[in-house]
Amino acid sequence: MLLKAENISKQFFRKSRNANRITVLHEMDFLLPAGKFFVITGRSGSGKSTLLNILAGLLEPTTGKVLAGEEDLYAMDDEAA
Secondary structure (H helix, E strand, C coil), X not given: CCEEEEEEEEXXXXXXXXXXXXXEEEEEEEEECCCCCCCCCCCCCCCHHHXXXXXXXXXXXXXXXXXXXXXXXXXXXXXXX
């Protein structure tokens, strides 16, 4: 099954350090074809875990959508997911 992310971004809100909003993932696309292996690397705090949580359906993106095949993970009702 193909896993595809289209124009996803994630922002978190916080009340400290003079910034109310922090962008962890900037608008990005991601394509993971079936039967392939990928490695996601980066510095600590660069958004790797956030990306994986969004792709797994655990954390809703601020913008964009995640498709598993033709189904939008975040448009499904709880029973379908």
